[in-house]
Amino acid sequence: MMNFLELVNNRQSVRVYDTARAVEPEKLERCIEALRLAPSACNAQPWKLVAVTDPNLKTLVAEAATTKWLGQNLFVNQAPLLVVLVRESPNITSKLGTVLKDKPYTIIDVGIATAHFCLQATEEGLGTCIIGWFNESAVKKLLGIPKNKRAELIIAVGYPAKPDIRKKIRKPVEEICSYNKY
Amino acid sequence: MMNFLELVNNRQSVRVYDTARAVEPEKLERCIEALRLAPSACNAQPWKLVAVTDPNLKTLVAEAATTKWLGQNLFVNQAPLLVVLVRESPNITSKLGTVLKDKPYTIIDVGIATAHFCLQATEEGLGTCIIGWFNESAVKKLLGIPKNKRAELIIAVGYPAKPDIRKKIRKPVEEICSYNKY
Numbered sequence: 334m335m336n337f338l339e340l341v342n343n344r345q346s347v348r349v350y351d352t353a354r355a356v357e358p359e360k361l362e363r364c365i366e367a368l369r370l371a372p373s374a375c376n377a378q379p380w381k382l383v384a385v386t387d388p389n390l391k392t393l394v395a396e397a398a399t400t401k402w403l404g405q406n407l408f409v410n411q412a413p414l415l416v417v418l419v420r421e422s423p424n425i426t427s428k429l430g431t432v433l434k435d436k437p438y439t440i441i442d443v444g445i446a447t448a449h450f451c452l453q454a455t456e457e458g459l460g461t462c463i464i465g466w467f468n469e470s471a472v473k474k475l476l477g478i479p480k481n482k483r484a485e486l487i488i489a490v491g492y493p494a495k496p497d498i499r500k501k502i503r504k505p506v507e508e509i510c511s512y513n514k515y
Numbered sequence: 516m517m518n519f520l521e522l523v524n525n526r527q528s529v530r531v532y533d534t535a536r537a538v539e540p541e542k543l544e545r546c547i548e549a550l551r552l553a554p555s556a557c558n559a560q561p562w563k564l565v566a567v568t569d570p571n572l573k574t575l576v577a578e579a580a581t582t583k584w585l586g587q588n589l590f591v592n593q594a595p596l597l598v599v600l601v602r603e604s605p606n607i608t609s610k611l612g613t614v615l616k617d618k619p620y621t622i623i624d625v626g627i628a629t630a631h632f633c634l635q636a637t638e639e640g641l642g643t644c645i646i647g648w649f650n651e652s653a654v655k656k657l658l659g660i661p662k663n664k665r666a667e668l669i670i671a672v673g674y675p676a677k678p679d680i681r682k683k684i685r686k687p688v689e690e691i692c693s694y695n696k697y
Contacts, residue, residue, distance in 0.1 A: 453519050
């Protein structure tokens with residue numbers, strides 16, 4: 334078992350998947366459970382997942398996430414599973430806060446939930462890639478997501494083709510943290 | 516050691532702190548490290564933390580997070596440590612995506628980073644409470660945060676006064692997940 338910092342270190346964006354290996358349903362269910370238990374402003378839980386497992390549908394969703402002429406996200410259809418994260422309306426307390434405090438609580442909530450999902454996937458030995466750049470209206474049409482909802486992210490999920498954990502490139506701690514003064 | 520689902524289950528909003536017990540600097544440092552390694556759109560890492568450890572300053576920040584006449588967040592100054600999460604400007608690629616795709620990537624990133632911080636705190640035996648409702652301009656003034664930056668969240672950190680883990684109230688899985696169709 335990994336401690337949390339090891340888990341965080343092992344989570345990385347995986348863009349090469351083992352196409353011969355499917356994601357076991359019980360592993361996906363535990364990822365969903367980790368997301369389900371995530372905190373949210375006023376406990377609004379403003380999220381819904383659509384797991385795309387049907388191969389033909391997945392190809393179409395992957396195409397909507399790929400910009401061929403830019404060579405961008407060409408790997409997406411390799412992943413055996415795509416999970417689309419829909420942001421739902423906040424409850425009334427969370428909405429009030431968003432208006433009064435100009436704070437987009439439901440978007441922060443979606444970020445927290447995404448982290449929970451991907452970290453559980455890492456614990457399961459799965460690789461993930463969080464994709465925020467895709468043709469949202471095409472994805473919504475393909476999955477029957479209502480027009481007034483936002484499909485915020487697609488999470489690609491599958492077994493990594495290579496076991497290597499890359500070294501993370503991050504700002505030094507001094508640059509992101511200070512004490513008692515910005 | 517806890518597995519990730521146990522960690523997720525043990526993370527809860529703590530609103531009663533052991534006021535006699537400080538947060539060890541090395542524990543805070545590991546929480547910051549977990550946050551530092553979080554993923555972000557285009558690896559922009561659009562965050563900065565201000566850890567408020569000075570007791571007088573902390574009292575003033577806590578006051579800015581308390582709405583006395585509403586009885587709201589009265590517990591904040593009990594926490595021995597407050598961490599203010601500032602959202603920084605995205606890098607150029609992340610900014611381009613935000614404009615072209617109407618996706619507030621840096622806000623999602625702040626959510627992911629917050630989850631990392633709070634889960635590491637849980638592993639350290641610390642309690643946290645994510646506070647999104649506070650007088651932002653007052654907090655910015657107190658900590659010297661530039662006017663053009665957003666102080667998105669305050670995380671209260673400290674040892675919980677009680678060890679109980681409450682049962683989480685969440686939507687059932689059927690309500691937040693579907694397959695191949697919204």
